[in-house]
Amino acid sequence: MNNGSPIIRVRGLQKTYHTSDVPVQALRGVDLDVAKGEFLAVVGPSGSGKSTLFHILGGLAAPTDGEVWIDGEDLRRMSDAERTEMRQRKVGFVFQKYNLLPTLTAKDNIAIAQSLAGKTTQPAGFERILEELGIAHRLTHRPRALSGGEQQRVAIARALVNEPAILLADEPTGNLDTANSEAVLEILRRLNKSIGQTILMITHNPEAAAYADRTVTMRDGRLS
Amino acid sequence: MINKLVLENLRHRWIRTLLSALVIGVQVMSILTLIGLSQGLLQESASRQKGTGADIFLKPENGGATISFSAGQTPEAFAPFVARQPHVAQVLPVFSTSVALLTTMSGVDIEGLNKMSGGLHLLEGHLPSSPNEILVDQYYAKQNNLHVGDQIRLLNRPWRVAGVMEGGVLGRIIAPLRSVQAAMASLDPPKVTQILVKLDDPQRTDQEVATLNKVLNGNLRAISMQEILSQFSINNLPELKVFIRVITGLAILVGFLVVFLSMYTAVVERTREIGILKALGAKPRTIIDLLVREALVLSLIGWVIGVVLAIAAKSAITALRPASLHIVNVPAWWPIAAVIAIVGALLGAFYPGMKAARQDAIEALSFE
Numbered sequence: 001m002n003n004g005s006p007i008i009r010v011r012g013l014q015k016t017y018h019t020s021d022v023p024v025q026a027l028r029g030v031d032l033d034v035a036k037g038e039f040l041a042v043v044g045p046s047g048s049g050k051s052t053l054f055h056i057l058g059g060l061a062a063p064t065d066g067e068v069w070i071d072g073e074d075l076r077r078m079s080d081a082e083r084t085e086m087r088q089r090k091v092g093f094v095f096q097k098y099n100l101l102p103t104l105t106a107k108d109n110i111a112i113a114q115s116l117a118g119k120t121t122q123p124a125g126f127e128r129i130l131e132e133l134g135i136a137h138r139l140t141h142r143p144r145a146l147s148g149g150e151q152q153r154v155a156i157a158r159a160l161v162n163e164p165a166i167l168l169a170d171e172p173t174g175n176l177d178t179a180n181s182e183a184v185l186e187i188l189r190r191l192n193k194s195i196g197q198t199i200l201m202i203t204h205n206p207e208a209a210a211y212a213d214r215t216v217t218m219r220d221g222r223l224s
Numbered sequence: 225m226i227n228k229l230v231l232e233n234l235r236h237r238w239i240r241t242l243l244s245a246l247v248i249g250v251q252v253m254s255i256l257t258l259i260g261l262s263q264g265l266l267q268e269s270a271s272r273q274k275g276t277g278a279d280i281f282l283k284p285e286n287g288g289a290t291i292s293f294s295a296g297q298t299p300e301a302f303a304p305f306v307a308r309q310p311h312v313a314q315v316l317p318v319f320s321t322s323v324a325l326l327t328t329m330s331g332v333d334i335e336g337l338n339k340m341s342g343g344l345h346l347l348e349g350h351l352p353s354s355p356n357e358i359l360v361d362q363y364y365a366k367q368n369n370l371h372v373g374d375q376i377r378l379l380n381r382p383w384r385v386a387g388v389m390e391g392g393v394l395g396r397i398i399a400p401l402r403s404v405q406a407a408m409a410s411l412d413p414p415k416v417t418q419i420l421v422k423l424d425d426p427q428r429t430d431q432e433v434a435t436l437n438k439v440l441n442g443n444l445r446a447i448s449m450q451e452i453l454s455q456f457s458i459n460n461l462p463e464l465k466v467f468i469r470v471i472t473g474l475a476i477l478v479g480f481l482v483v484f485l486s487m488y489t490a491v492v493e494r495t496r497e498i499g500i501l502k503a504l505g506a507k508p509r510t511i512i513d514l515l516v517r518e519a520l521v522l523s524l525i526g527w528v529i530g531v532v533l534a535i536a537a538k539s540a541i542t543a544l545r546p547a548s549l550h551i552v553n554v555p556a557w558w559p560i561a562a563v564i565a566i567v568g569a570l571l572g573a574f575y576p577g578m579k580a581a582r583q584d585a586i587e588a589l590s591f592e
């Protein structure tokens with residue numbers, strides 16, 4: 001792959017939900033380029049389609065129409081099974097609600113993401129990432145014993161363990177207080193700078209968006 | 225790692241895990257106990273036949289199964305006729321009747337039985353010397369707390385326990401032939417339920433069975449000891465086989481329902497977790513695999529509980545009813561019971577597994 005070409009390339013992306021009687025057009029022609037190593041913030045009103053875009057970029061949902069390229073692969077040509085595989089290798093998700101498995105320790109929550117991707121050894125430098133996240137000493141605890149901030153940092157570690165091409169964070173600070181929000185945002189920025197991690201982050205908070213290199217706004221299923 | 229998740233999930237809801245396993249265990253136990261009881265009773269009956277020392281049994285032709293709790297009757301007059309046949313060393317007419325469920329009382333010439341069996345082993349007392357005296361075996365004595373000299377009412381008349389013998393010969397209760405015939409109103413003319421025959425040479429058994437069947441001309445049927453013993457098997461009892469099949473079917477059904485319910489609630493309860501696994505790249509197959517493994521562990525825990533319960537039930541039954549219920553442990557059936565438990569569990573995990581695998585990841589993640 002040519003280094004100059006974007007790691008995410010979206011053209012005319014449309015997504016229509018047919019779950020109810022009335023079809024919902026969540027995305028109405030999204031165009032987006034994200035360069036490798038970029039930290040992008042996505043803002044916009046509720047219901048504008050931000051999460052829907054992330055779900056498609058992450059291979060959790062199929063596009064209705066349009067082009068989507070992730071790290072040189074064409075999503076439109078992918079079967080469900082191939083999209084599943086892409087989630088293992090290329091994408092790391094971080095959610096507003098942390099979404100750790102409650103029965104597993106922090107360590108095992110990270111290990112299961114690895115195991116699902118068929119990997120057994122942690123990437124070089126992962127120890128340092130854990131140190132940077134400040135959770136190295138909390139790894140034997142179950143989520144219930146961790147604070148929200150700690151849980152979110154474990155979730156970030158889990159998203160990074162398979163060295164994804166892109167990290168998709170959907171309102172990662174939405175459930176956190178100011179201090180923890182700042183810590184998490186600082187960590188995202190450091191990851192972006194130190195290992196060149198490409199990050200897309202949805203947020204409602206302009207201060208949070210300020211941590212990113214660039215901000216795009218979603219309105220009625222379109223980016224501006 | 226998947227295994228760890230399975231175990232942690234089971235541990236997390238350990239009460240549900242234990243209860244589900246317990247229900248499966250009770251099913252496994254009921255199968256093992258039923259089989260153990262059937263085999264125990266059959267083995268015990270067979271060994272009591274063997275203990276008589278007879279080579280050939282003569283039974284009335286009643287058209288039904290050889291093993292029957294209500295045997296037909298036949299005139300005792302056949303006995304002296306059979307005794308006159310060549311190679312017949314001893315004949316012993318017997319009148320057996322049931323005095324309680326699964327407990328028979330046998331009227332016989334006790335001296336004759338002593339001789340044919342090679343000697344009755346008395347643990348207490350002496351051989352009966354008057355018409356209303358009986359021998360009981362140690363199991364019957366224990367279960368009914370009987371000792372030498374005790375009175376007991378059987379067949380509507382009083383009897384005195386003359387001795388306690390070691391079990392394993394003919395029946396649990398042995399009384400003089402005439403007394404039992406009289407009690408059963410079968411004295412005029414005297415009737416018996418079977419005639420035991422001892423040959424001068426046991427090697428000749430098959431030959432003599434044929435000869436006797438010929439001379440008896442259909443009035444009685446001669447059966448070798450070998451054949452009698454081979455008939456004491458579950459395979460020769462079609463009713464029992466059907467019963468065992470029904471119990472097995474029920475066990476699979478109950479196992480299926482329990483695991484189904486348990487897995488179904490687990491899937492609903494863990495909707496969000498399944499969504500997380502999918503977001504992390506779990507294939508539908510992995511999700512099914514997860515639930516199937518969980519069901520397998522449940523059924524294996526249930527199986528272990530069932531085997532332990534069955535062993536405990538055996539001990540309890542042996543302690544409480546040593547005479548009427550003879551039960552054995554049936555290790556040969558343990559793997560079969562495991563298969564039954566596993567089949568039920570796999571069937572039960574199938575639909576919840578499919579449901580979980582098909583769940584939409586995004587909806588699952590927004591599930592509260």
Ligand SMILES: Nc1ncnc2c1ncn2[C@@H]1O[C@H](COP(=O)(O)OP(=O)(O)OP(=O)(O)O)[C@@H](O)[C@H]1O
Pocket residue numbers: 017018019020024025026044045046047048049050051052053586587
């Ligand atoms: N699974 C679905 N089925 C039907 N409609 C959906 C589904 N998911 C989202 N939508 C609809 O699509 C539109 C965009 O939703 P989306 O979640 O992408 O918005 P959002 O920008 O993330 O909003 P928020 O800021 O509140 O998270 C909304 O109108 C929503 O109701």
Ligand SMILES: [Mg+2]
Pocket residue numbers: 050051052170
């Ligand atoms: Mg959203």
